Amino acid sequence: MSKKFSIMILFVCVVMTLLSVPVLAEDEVFQVAMVMPSKINDYSFSQSMYEALKVLQSEVGEENFEIVYSEDMFNVADAREAIRDYADMGFDLVIAHGSQYGTSIQEIAPDYPETAFAWGNGTDFFGLDNVSVYQARAEQGGYVFGQIAAAVSENGKLGVCGPVESGDAKTYIDGFKNGAAEAGAEVSVTYTSSFSDVSLMSAAAETHMDEGAMVLTGTSQSIPGAVSVVKERDGVWLGVQWDTIPLAPENVLVSLVYDWTPILNEIITKMTEGIYGGAAYDLTFENGGLQILWNTENLEIDQELIDMADDLAQKIVDGEIEPLPAG
Amino acid sequence: MNNLFSAATIFGIIGMAIRLAMPYLYAGLGELFNQTAGCFNLGVEGIMMMGAFSAFYVVYQTGNLFLGIAAAAVIGLFMGLIMSLISVTFKAAQGISGIGLTMFGVGLSSLLFKTLLQGTVQSVAGFAPLKIPVLGDIPFIGETFFQNNLMVYLAYCLIPVCSVVLYKTTLGLKIRSVGQNPQAADTLGVSVIKIRYLCVCIGGVLAGIAGATFSIANINMFQEKMTNGTGYIAVALVYFSGWKPKGVLFGALLFSFVNALQLRMQVLGINIPSDVAMMLPYILTIITLVFVQGRDAPAALSVPYERSEN
């Protein structure tokens, strides 16, 4: 017993000693930290931002642009600590990629004037000159996709597998419903009330298809469940937030991709000029943040359809179409 | 809106309930073995996730579905061994070791997914629907009951098998006696430890397969945390069942039916808040439980066995 005990104590001592070896200091590079409630590969909101950062990184080289992230920060208290800690560690730009992080940014940002913060989908920058806020105008894409879906549907029945009735999922769906209704299609929506319930998502898609809707859309990291059903039963899927084409190359007609690079570029360019925030950005068709990515590689798509979508997007840009119904 | 009562819709709901019940059946029957022998395994969720991942990974690499199921079963067995080691040999508090096993299994499956598949969601060709000749051609009924995939049929075949094993064989008698009165069973020469190990391992294998049904017999892809609490519901269903295989069947079907029904109601545009609809299966399970009375748990459930002479 005593022998075992002393071995254990020795081990503890060794571990403790090793733990106190200092880490090496960091080099001078542009450092970005991203805090998100889901994961970098969620096929939706978080992935769109992470991939945009990757694009920027590949432009300037990995040695000049460092990206770190905290996933699964659905607990706001944890996220808050992560945001503060990144700022403390001297990151140049801290991205709080979740609408629930607003209060945290509001409280932390004033303590770190040398750090730029970005908050999305956020509502305002609280008058702070080191906070930028960005938001996806999902309803614009929703409207166009509603029209596209109505055009490709043979029986005028569309299904939406929304996970939740909140955030930009909700605004997308509202836009989609409006667009579809104006094109004379009938939309039914299911909510599974969970971002992660893949199984129920697939059951929801199956139910839509049982009731005759062959053209489906939806958001969140649980959509692979729905896409797999669409693939199996040979329906049509319209992806949102990130490119869903790899999930079902034969069935995903089009994806609405959030491309944050223009906005990120602007934020970073301004930072080099010494402006750390105080601005709000909208991801829209106009600034190229909302992109319609057609699956032309695997499917033959009618050019008329593509033109129609471009035309609608242009009309939204020109203000001729209101994506959301009045009131 | 008005066609909720059309034949197609009703059979559609039933058909979906039958498919949705599948993982609950495997996991629930596995847990039934655990509990009948007096072991309470709350780690089902973790075992399921490991089963889901291993089955997916093997199928992704080899394309062989049966190897996938076998992999899930082996991993389930291994997780079952860990559980029995901790709860039978080390006599640990079972509820908590189950929670630990769940954390471990869910975490490790995500970690493996990130490492081995770079965290990319990909799909495989899973079990295809298997139409039973003649019966499958009957309108509505055929489509609902006889055009499912192999794993669905197997799940339902497992119920009579479990009934027979637990209630008609010597092994079943031993299992039940170990769960009711381990001291007496021990005196009669039944090895309590061996029986418990066996049952927890059977439970592990079935939970592993339950996980596999997600990734290769239903959705045919892998996503982190995809079982989403199914394991906990499966454990709850065993209590619901009154420790009878057909009770598990009834519970699983009821739960799945209400889920299928609420989804259908949403699609048909019947106006209830979706979150309220989502609550229905849970509320209904509790209510049913209140009205179904007279259930006796195995007397030694979740009590680690100690030989009194030492």
Place this chain on the structure above:
Amino acid sequence: MLLKIRSFMQKTFDAILPIFATLLALIIGIFMLKSLGKNPLDAYQALFEGAFGSQRAIIQTVIKATPLLLVGIGVCIAFRGGVVNIGGEGQIIMGALASAAVALYLPIPSRLIMIPLCLLTAMAAGAVWGGIPGFLKARMGVNEILTTVMMNSIAVYFSNFLLRGPMIDPHEIEMGTRAAQTAQMPEYTWLTRLAPPTQLNTGTILAVILAFFAFVLLWRTTIGYRIRAVGFNSAASKYAGIKVPIYQAMAMILSGAFSGLAGGIELFGVQHRVLENISANYGFNGIVTALFGNLHPIGTIPAAVLFGGLMVGGNKMQRSVQVHSAFIDTLLGLVVLFVVAAKIFSTNRSKRRAKNE
């Protein structure tokens, strides 16, 4: 004298057992980190620094430990009464929602009235949510494990319903962002912050006081004695004339009240608004915490700090070394498994001792 020393040694051994189990898990973690291509030393340094390495780290750990402690106390009471409360998640959510409703819709701008009122509401809501399974068990013999699991899901959906509909922040609708959260609680309901800008608040002190209170309740009062008697041997208690179902239900109600309060303190002390996932797995992790503390309210205090530290340090590890969050989950799972398994050493020792004497 010798006996006293031995008993003290025994107790110390019991207390440090979880630490050894944790270390064992960390050793296995070294191999996992190696296979992930990360430097284990860097990783563990970050873990330790993130949990206890600086004043702020310690404060973060304590903030995290507070809800764990409260849920843990509740779990202790339930376990002592022979019932299993897996419903912490649901009770936290209901506690937070109910007290948020009071804070938002009852315009009495007085800290003196509102803070006690809000916290009591949180406790009451948790007590109700824990009491339903307790009542069902007492009157109908319905197993509480099943009902608490179901009640967790119901609470999640109920909260989603409220946060996306009736209780959503009006500002979110106005701006069109529609994030599922309530408006910020009025400032007069916030718990006092002890070390701004951190979120350390008076809730932590309250939690520690309540741990002692729970200890007194369980070991120094008749009610507590009966709860423990019921949990220790329900048949014997019944013969002794204790109304077993009532005390089991009471254990559940008390347990729920503590979890509900955890929700309230998380709301008024830390978050200041109800968001999705406010329970953040505290309901489950609280069970583990209670176990770390040998199912004793006082023991739960250091256990909560240790476990909270592991969680906070784990997040730091993710930030510094970029290991996947899943690694930390796996590690925590291992820790739990080893801790429960290690229990046998302390039970065996005490048994051997009992036999020798």
